[in-house]
Amino acid sequence: MPSLKxxxxxxxxxxxxxxxxxxxxxxxxxxxxxxxxAAAHRMGYLPNAAARSLKTNRTYNLGVLFVDExxxxxxxxxxxxxxxxxxxxxxxxEIGRASCRERV
Numbered sequence: 001m002p003s004l005k006x007x008x009x010x011x012x013x014x015x016x017x018x019x020x021x022x023x024x025x026x027x028x029x030x031x032x033x034x035x036x037x038a039a040a041h042r043m044g045y046l047p048n049a050a051a052r053s054l055k056t057n058r059t060y061n062l063g064v065l066f067v068d069e070x071x072x073x074x075x076x077x078x079x080x081x082x083x084x085x086x087x088x089x090x091x092x093x094e095i096g097r098a099s100c101r102e103r104v
Contacts, residue, residue: 001045001046002040002043002045003045004018006043006045007040007045010039010043011032013036021033021035021037022037022040022047062086066079
């Protein structure tokens, strides 16, 4: 997986410029921003979630606690639909999610 450093080398700019271009900072020209974004897309660049959470102090994770007293599991029609809609919306907004199933 390519890094910011790889993108910077490909585009002939600094790592800071690549970071600013990918984060829509106003001090980067539209032409440079597009060049960096095109290279990122072409090279298959994806942000490192761990690095981003360390830098921003946010994880962008969503947790859902589901108490299942009837032990119907995720097969229950209503709760299955609700949890699936959470998943779809989280993916739209690039929010990470983790699932675990355990009896309490």
